[in-house]
Amino acid sequence: MSNFWKLTPVIALTTAVALVLAGVLMALYIERSYKAQKIDEVGVQAAILASTVAAALVFGDHEAAQEYVDALRVNPEVRTAAVFDASGTLFASYRRSPEARLPAQAEAPGTRVAGDRLIVVASVRQGDAAFGTVYVETVTEPFTRRLERYGVIALLVTMAVVVVAVLGVAQSALGNANAELAHRASDLATANENLQAQIAEREKVEEALRQAQKMEAIGQLTGGVAHDFNNLLQVILGNLGAAQRRLQRDSATGGGEVLRHVEAAIGGGERAATLTQRLLAFSRRQPLAPKPLDVNRLVSGMTDLLHRTLGEAIDIETVLAGDLWRTSADANQLENSLLNLAVNAKHAMLQGGRLRLETANARLDATYAALHEEVQPGDYVVIAVTDTGTGMTKDVLTKAFEPFFTTKDFGQGTGLGLSQVYGFMKQSGGHAKIYSEPGHGTTVNLYLPRLTAAEPAAPTGAAALRASPAGAADELILVVEDDPGVRAFSVQMLRELGYSVIEAANAEAALDSLRRSPGVRLLFTDVGLPGGVNGRQLAERARWLRPGLRILYTTGYAGGPIVHRGRLDPGVELIGKPFSYFDLATRVRAVLERDI
Amino acid sequence: MHFIRSTIRVREVGRAALAIVLSLAVPLDVAQAETAPLELAVKATYLYKFAPFVEWPPIAFATPSSSFIVCVVGDDPFGDVLDRAVSGQRVGDRPIVLRRLARAAPGCHILYAAGSAAQPVHEIIDSVRGTPVLTVTDRAPDGAKGIVNLVVQENKVRFEIDDRAATASALVVSSKLLSLAVRVRPRS
Structure with a gap:
């Protein structure tokens, strides 16, 4: 089928050429047969004249000869007719118009065409004897008249060619349009497939993104909640711890019953702390x-x-x-x-x-x-x-x-x-x-x-001493904490450990205290502080006032100024909330004794 | 014998290959004057010029190449004019032979009956009647006419044709010749 569409223009062209050729051949054939017919006609007329005029010529009857010649006037195509005797002398003649010229002398028998004139010369014979010649000159049908006839043929041929050409062009255009349509359909199908694949891919990515966003949102929420809980648990556990230590010292006074309750409460509080720890872990805010x-x-x-x-x-x-x-x-x-x-x-x-x-x-x-x-x-x-x-x-x-x-x-x-x-x-x-x-x-x-740096692995699982390292009275610690409960608890624990403690609720007060008390050895500060200066900035200013000042941070969650990409900046000491009495004792001792 | 006088009408009929004789007889203006030399020369050429327009039966010739014989019987009026006229002429492939005879004899194809005291024209005509001989007469003193009878009209030599006599002599005269004749006696 497609071959047919492709071949259509060729077929149409061939047909058109064939038609034109046929038209030309037909015109040529008509022209030739017309001439042949004319030659025959005039030849016959000349022969008739030669035959009829024979006796008149032989016996010198000019009148009779003239009559025979004049008889040709009924044929309008005859321009000139003449009879010559055996010696070539003009014997009788007819001229349609004065312009028509007679030949000066007799010509040899034969047929010739001169322009639009057809001339036939026939010999006058009787039996085997020749007595002279007749000369008949006719005007062929004017070329314009013949042209009219050929014009009709040309018109028909042209119309046929035009019809064929239009059909061919239409077929060809249709074929091209079909091919183009098929091509476009295929392109469209491919594009559609690509689009479908892209849509599927995008849906997958969007689904993953939605999931990630949901996780992130939940993380924000749980992180915030867990942070607040940590502060509350710090107060609860800290006070319970203090109560426990007091009760242990006073166990002789029969506080054992109460001590069991306190210990149970501490156990519950610690489980709660574990939960908030996990929440922070999920929200990626645990330090x-x-x-x-x-x-x-x-x-x-x-x-x-x-x-x-x-x-x-x-x-x-x-x-x-x-x-x-x-x-x-x-x-x-x-x-x-x-x-x-x-x-x-x-x-x-x-x-x-x-x-x-x-x-x-x-x-x-x-x-x-x-x-x-x-x-x-x-x-x-x-x-x-x-x-x-x-x-x-x-x-x-x-x-x-x-x-x-x-x-x-x-x-x-x-x-x-x-x-x-x-x-x-x-x-x-x-x-x-x-x-x-x-x-x-x-x-x-x-x-x-994978870790590529060549640091040796730190030993894990090293048994830590459960004994809380104590402090001394000459070791002055500045506690900076905006939450009064946490601050009071921290101060109390540090004092129990034997340290001297001063406290401040924000960075401004803390810097004030530093200037007034030159003996401060350690700055124990919350990372998140009100008043526009956070723990980190406070630490920097304090270091500027007191080079060599030890710093220990505490925070309810990571993500603050000391944590970048979930990890502590190198050299930063942090104790996460809620911290225990033992944790605090260990970390404070370690920071104080570490080489700077 | 009735001849028409209107030459034009006869010629028209002749072109139509019809030999219709209209019965309008006019007496010949016969002038027995001395024949002019030009007229005699024309008549001499006419003698052999009739030949192509007439068909002789095959028995008239001994062989296909036999000569065509023109005879002048009686007192010859032509002299060497006829010899000159005939000289070199042929009828078909046949050479023309001229014979001058005192009396009619067999073997002639065209016979010009001049006549003489010994044998007048009508006797000559009678003697060859029924044989394939085209007899030609020319103002015979006894008024006898052959198949072709020469006449002079308006100073031109013309002829009459007796087609009936020709048919009787087994000769076929061409209609072209008949159409040129001033008078024709039809076959029937």
Whole structure:
């Protein structure tokens, strides 16, 4: 079919040429046959004249000869007719008009065409004897008259050619239009496919973005709530701690009953503190202290703890990669994360099963990074935690990292375990990824960025002395805290530890106190302070007044002026809220005794 | 014998190849004067010029190449004029032979009956009647006429044709010749 469309112009052209050729041939044929016919006609007339005039010529009858010649006048085409005798002398003649000229002498028999005149000379014979010649000259049909006839043919041929040409052009245009349409349809289909692919791609990305935004929003919310809770818990736990210590000293007076209540309250408060810690972890606002870390050592060090957590029904298997890259992370939070995952696995394997911890090096390429929100391509240390439990449905999988989402029965879980993992991994520059299939179990991969600097791994799990290092009266500490409850509690704890303490509610008051009390050794300040000068700025000004002044920060959440990208600036000492009596004693002692 | 007088009408009929004789007879103005030399020369050429317009039956010739014989019987009026006129002429492929005879004899194809005391014209005519001989007379003193009879009209030599006699002699005279004749006696 398409060949036909392509051939149409050729066919049309060929037909048109053939038509024109046929027209020309027809005209030529008509012209030739017309001439031949005329020659025949005039020849016949000359022969008749020659025959009839023979006797008159032979016997010299001029009158008779003239009559025969004159008889030709009935043919309007005859211009001249003449009879010559054997000696070539004119015997009789006829001229239609005076302009018509007679030949001067007899011509040889024959036919010739001169312009539009046709001349036939025939010999006059009787039997075998020749007696002379007749001369007949006719005017052929005027060329204009013939042209009119050919004009009709030309017109018909032209019309036919035009019809053929129009048909050919129309067919050709139609063919081209068809081809163009097909081409465009194909283009359109391709464009549509591309568009569909782009739409699908965009939908995926948008979905991921929405998820990320939702997580971020929830993170903001929970972070804010957790911060406030931390301050409240600091007051509650601090006061409970003070009450506990007082009761312990006075145990002889029979305060044992009250002491048990206080200890129970402290236990509850600490669990609450753990919850807020997890919330902060999810919102990536927990202050992290990342240190170079040997993940293999951390994982193998945890197996005992995991055994106790999971119970006898679950086997623990560790597969540790040789030549594992080092990474940098907050070891406590990583342990927390692994514990959270182990607890989740236990819930998925109520009938028993196997938990497998595997470490590996992984290189994530750009393709992988493009498919995952907030993932940078590069080298990572992977900890894969795999259980043989019930697995997750796709629906559950998409919500697994959301805080307060839990599949556990009411009261059995907080829904913050995986959220803590998610937040911690993000804050550590890595990410977490869940693979799960209902009925086959779940694998959670924790990706921590490879550490390339050649720092030795710090020993983990070093046993800390439970004894609280005490201070001395000549060690003056300036406590700056806007929250009166927290400030009062902090001051009280430091005084109990033996330090001398002065306090301030904001940066201005703190700088005042510094100028008045030259003996201040340590500035213990909250990061977030009212009045336009934050803890960090206060510390800088204080250092300017007193070079060598020791600084210890405290804060309810990270993200403030001393934390950048979730990590503490180097050399900054921080104690997170809520802190315990022991924590505070240890950190203050350490800061005071550290070399500057 | 009735001859028409109107030459024009006879010629028109002759062109139409019709020999219609109208019965309007006019007596010949016969002048037995001395024949002019020019007239005699014309008549001499006429003798052989009739030949192409007349068909002789095949038996008139012994062979296809036999000569065409022109005879002058009686007192010859032509002399060497006739010899000169005939000289070199042919009838078809046949050479023309001229014979001068005292009396009519067989073998002639065209016979000019001049007549003589010994044999007047009508006897000559009678003697060859029914044979394929084209007899020519020219103002015979006894008024006898052959198949062709020469006459002079308006100072021109003309002729009458007796087509009936020609047919009787097994001769076919061309209608062209008949149309030129001043008088024609039709075949029937």
